[in-house]
Amino acid sequence: MAFTVVLAAFVGFCLLYGRLPAAAAAVLCCALAAALGLLGRHSHDGAGSIDALAQHSRLCRWNPGLKCALCLGLMVICLLPSSPWMGAATALGCLALTVWGGGVPLHDYLRLMALPAVFLLLGALALLFEYSQAPGVLNLPLAGGYLCVTRAAQDRALLVLFRALGAVSCLYLLSLSTPMHELIGVLRRTRCPGVVITLMYLIYRYIFILLAMYRTMRDAAASRLGYARRRAALRTTGQVFGSLMARSYRQANRCFDAMESRCFDGSVRFLQAARPLTAGQTAAAAALTAAAGALALALR
Amino acid sequence: MEELLKLEQVSFSYEEDRPALENVTLALHRGERLAVLGENGAGKSTFFLCCNGVLTPRQGRVLLHGQPVGRGRADLARLRQAVGLVFQDPDAQIVAGTVESEVSFGPMNLGLDDGQARPLVEEALGQMRLQDFRSRAPQYLSGGEKKRVSIADILAMKPEVILFDEPTSSLDPSSVALLEQTLDELAGKDLSLVVSTHDIDFAWRWARRVVVFTKGRIAADGAPEAVFADRALLQSAGLRRPLLYEAASQLALKNSRLAGRPLPRSIQDWPAYIG
Numbered sequence: 227m228a229f230t231v232v233l234a235a236f237v238g239f240c241l242l243y244g245r246l247p248a249a250a251a252a253v254l255c256c257a258l259a260a261a262l263g264l265l266g267r268h269s270h271d272g273a274g275s276i277d278a279l280a281q282h283s284r285l286c287r288w289n290p291g292l293k294c295a296l297c298l299g300l301m302v303i304c305l306l307p308s309s310p311w312m313g314a315a316t317a318l319g320c321l322a323l324t325v326w327g328g329g330v331p332l333h334d335y336l337r338l339m340a341l342p343a344v345f346l347l348l349g350a351l352a353l354l355f356e357y358s359q360a361p362g363v364l365n366l367p368l369a370g371g372y373l374c375v376t377r378a379a380q381d382r383a384l385l386v387l388f389r390a391l392g393a394v395s396c397l398y399l400l401s402l403s404t405p406m407h408e409l410i411g412v413l414r415r416t417r418c419p420g421v422v423i424t425l426m427y428l429i430y431r432y433i434f435i436l437l438a439m440y441r442t443m444r445d446a447a448a449s450r451l452g453y454a455r456r457r458a459a460l461r462t463t464g465q466v467f468g469s470l471m472a473r474s475y476r477q478a479n480r481c482f483d484a485m486e487s488r489c490f491d492g493s494v495r496f497l498q499a500a501r502p503l504t505a506g507q508t509a510a511a512a513a514l515t516a517a518a519g520a521l522a523l524a525l526r
Numbered sequence: 527m528e529e530l531l532k533l534e535q536v537s538f539s540y541e542e543d544r545p546a547l548e549n550v551t552l553a554l555h556r557g558e559r560l561a562v563l564g565e566n567g568a569g570k571s572t573f574f575l576c577c578n579g580v581l582t583p584r585q586g587r588v589l590l591h592g593q594p595v596g597r598g599r600a601d602l603a604r605l606r607q608a609v610g611l612v613f614q615d616p617d618a619q620i621v622a623g624t625v626e627s628e629v630s631f632g633p634m635n636l637g638l639d640d641g642q643a644r645p646l647v648e649e650a651l652g653q654m655r656l657q658d659f660r661s662r663a664p665q666y667l668s669g670g671e672k673k674r675v676s677i678a679d680i681l682a683m684k685p686e687v688i689l690f691d692e693p694t695s696s697l698d699p700s701s702v703a704l705l706e707q708t709l710d711e712l713a714g715k716d717l718s719l720v721v722s723t724h725d726i727d728f729a730w731r732w733a734r735r736v737v738v739f740t741k742g743r744i745a746a747d748g749a750p751e752a753v754f755a756d757r758a759l760l761q762s763a764g765l766r767r768p769l770l771y772e773a774a775s776q777l778a779l780k781n782s783r784l785a786g787r788p789l790p791r792s793i794q795d796w797p798a799y800i801g
Contacts, residue, residue, distance in 0.1 A: 281663060405663065407623025427621065434665035435617050480618035485610045487578045488632040488683065489603050495634035497643055499661055501733030 233347045235259035240354050241384055244363030262336060274402055276338060283328035284392065285403035287474065289503040290412050296511040297400040304392035305520045309525040313388030316518065320395035323514075326401050335402070342394045346387055353383040374381040395497045406430045411498045426494050427494050428481075440470055529592065530718050531609055537587035546572040548742045550586070554687055554718045559709075561729035561750075562722040563575035564739035565764040570722040571614070573739065576687045577720075578611040602690065607636055609661050610680030611776055614691040616664075616672035625667075625675050626651070626660040634682040641681075654708070661734035670701030674800060677708065687718040694725050730768035731753065731792050738763045774799060 235255045242251035257431065265315070280286060285293065296407050304316040324330050354375050356362075362374035443466045452462035482490075532553040532582050539545040547569045547743065554560065554577075562570050575581040576588065579602045588595045588605065595605045601780075610632075613619040622628035629650050633643040644775045651657050654674040664672060673693065680688055690709075694702050709732060713719055723729055728735060729750070736753040738746040746753045754760065770790050777800070778784040790799040 275665065278666065281661075281666075345721075405623060405629060407663075410623070427623070430623065431621055431664075438617075438665075477618060480613065480615065481621065483575065483580050484611075484613050484619040485579050485621060485631075487575075487606055487613075488679065489606050489635035491599070491635065494621065494631070496622050497634070497647060498628035498639055499624065499626060 227337060227340050230344050230347070231263040233344065237347045237350050237354070237383075238493075240364060241350070241380055244377065244380070245373065249466070252487040256408055261382075265329075274275055275334065277405060279330050279334060279402050283324075283330055283403045284322070285328040285479060286405065287501065288507050289405065289501045290404050290408040291415065292503055292507055292511055293400055293404050294412050297396045299515045300518055301396040301398075303515070303522045304396065305389055307522045307525040308385060310388035312525050313385075313390070313392035315521055316392030317388065317395040319514070319518070320392075320399040324399050324402050330402050331467050335398070338402075339394075339398065343391075346394070349390070350383040350387040354379050366454060405417045407496075408498070408501070411443075424492070424494045432474070432477075432481075436470065436474055439473055440466070440482050443469060489501045527557060529553050529555055530590070531577060532589040532592075533573075533576065533583075534589065536583040536588070538572055538576055538581055538583050540572075545564060545574065545742050547583070550576075550695045550742075550744055552737065552744065553748065556686070556718055557713070557716050558637065558718045558720075559713050559732060560718070560720045561733035561736050562720060562739065563674035563726070563729060563736060563763065563765055564722075564745075565723075568763070569742040570739055571691055572742075574611055574691050574720075574722065577687070577689055578609050580611070596744050607632075607683050608685055609687045609689065610683055611689045612673075612676050612680055612691065612693060614693075614695060616669070616676040618695075619676045619679060619698045620664045620672060623663055624660065625656055625662050625664065625678075628664060628675055629656075629682045632679055636683065646682045646684065650678040653681055653711070668701075669702060670697055672710070673697060673701065673705065673729040685717070688712065690719070690721040692722055692724065694723060694728055699712040702728070710775040726766060727768045727770065730771055733755065738765065770796070 235258065238255040238258060239251050242464055245251070246254065252517065302317060306312070321335065325332050325335055356376065356379055357368070357371055358374055358376070359371045359460070361372050362376035363380070364375040366373040398441055407427070407430070410423060410430070412428070414423050447462045447466055451458070452466075453459040532551075536547055536550045537545055538547040550569075550573060552573075562573065564570050566634050572581065576583055579588070582597060589753075590605055590608055595601050616783065620628050622631055622666075626647060629647045632645050633646045638646070648681055651660060654677055656678055659667065659671065659675070664675060667675065677688075677690075680797075693705055697705065702778050706728070709719060709721070721729070721732070733750055736746070736748065736750045737744055738753060738759065746759050747761055757767075760766060770793070774784070774789045778787070784799065787799055790796045
């Protein structure tokens with residue numbers, strides 16, 4: 227999280243430099259970074275945390291097909307206009323829906339956003355800086371030219387950054403309100419091939435089993451000073467992952483036996499919890515999509 | 527008692543020169559409470575996998591209701607529906623994202639549609655008191671709860687024989703007590719229950735028949751009183767006498783008044799034994 231916060235502050239400063247006075251840009255970015263750092267300080271575990279939050283979200287009761295359609299619609303609308311404001315508005319809208327609509331804690335949302343944010347910010351950084359003979363709005367003299375940030379690069383980076391942020395926020399709205407098994411159920415209804423569905427179910431289930439195995443092995447190694455020194459830590463990490471690999475093979479064999487013992491024939495089939503489509507949910511999703519569409523039209 | 531399942535002269539080996547099961551003949555009857563004992567590697571789990579048709583015996587045959595079971599899909603489905611296997615590690619057994627969908631896995635594999643599978647799932651969830659857990663993800667359940675889910679998995683397939691592979695391992699005492707209560711309830715439903723265990727005291731308390739495996743062979747098969755009376759057998763199988771059995775036997779040696787009385791199965795039977 228600390229790296230993301232520093233990176234966000236630096237990219238923010240580069241994006242705002244020349245648009246605001248330098249001191250104001252610096253203060254604004256530092257304040258933003260401090261707020262992000264404070265709000266996103268809470269810590270859980272990745273995949274398990276997303277799934278747990280989705281299970282407890284108030285939006286979990288919504289029909290999963292409707293949520294998929296809503297998020298897909300919002301994402302497409304977010305990508306249409308060539309304005310960073312659309313991406314920013316989508317990101318804020320999705321945050322509001324997920325946090326206040328779904329009840330996902332803000333610090334958890336920000337912490338989970340930190341991972342994709344690193345990629346987005348690094349991408350923005352690559353778009354911002356270019357080598358040129360002519361100076362831009364922010365310059366670093368280098369080898370007779372300038373490593374500089376130009377106004378055009380700022381505009382381009384802003385657009386890409388906020389578009390991507392908006393699209394990622396749409397995905398987060400979906401994944402933080404819909405448990406994985408319901409998403410897989412939607413894919414099944416859309417005639418996704420059976421082998422893909424089977425693999426998704428098993429991979430999803432095994433994320434948690436392997437994670438639990440890994441934690442046990444890591445703790446056992448740590449309790450015997452396996453990570454006490456850098457060299458030992460490297461060796462222990464290798465051994466733990468090697469053992470994890472072997473154990474995952476054995477576990478896979480046992481799992482296959484257990485499935486076979488219950489007449490598994492190559493395709494998994496389960497009952498799905500009924501999440502009926504209600505008029506209220508449909509109206510709310512339509513209103514959100516319409517509002518996003520109207521904003522997109524206004525920004526074109 | 528009606529014979530449900532029979533293994534006749536069954537042998538199986540994972541490696542060419544090391545048989546895991548050798549000439550095993552055993553019949554399971556309706557309403558039976560059978561404990562399978564033996565050291566690790568004695569062949570208990572292999573025996574269960576052969577009973578359920580996951581492993582194909584190298585020699586011998588498996589009979590269900592007196593009829594030999596072939597290796598065709600229909601025959602295997604018939605066997606696996608009738609003979610349910612609860613695995614030792616629930617994490618190896620549970621595949622679905624919620625408890626309800628997990629319990630529906632077996633019935634749906636039997637070719638039932640949603641409407642036919644749902645009542646079976648509801649009944650199994652009710653039997654295992656899992657109604658409030660139906661939408662919970664398995665990874666957030668405790669070990670005891672996962673075990674109940676893995677039993678509900680099997681109950682939903684309406685089996686006649688249920689094989690439990692070391693069901694008490696890694697369970698806390700309250701979960702073991704709950705499991706015993708569940709086993710007692712299931713025994714009342716005229717099912718044939720077979721439990722492999724290292725918990726000798728549990729076997730003494732619960733079982734009405736005991737089978738001892740050593741090196742892939744059946745070393746003993748009989749009433750618990752007879753099996754646990756054979757010290758040489760227990761020693762060769764790496765077993766010990768149940769605590770209550772041993773205490774009651776020692777007491778009977780010193781007090782002739784107790785000789786001939788039925789030995790207490792549980793601590794609740796103790797006052798009647800010494801009274």
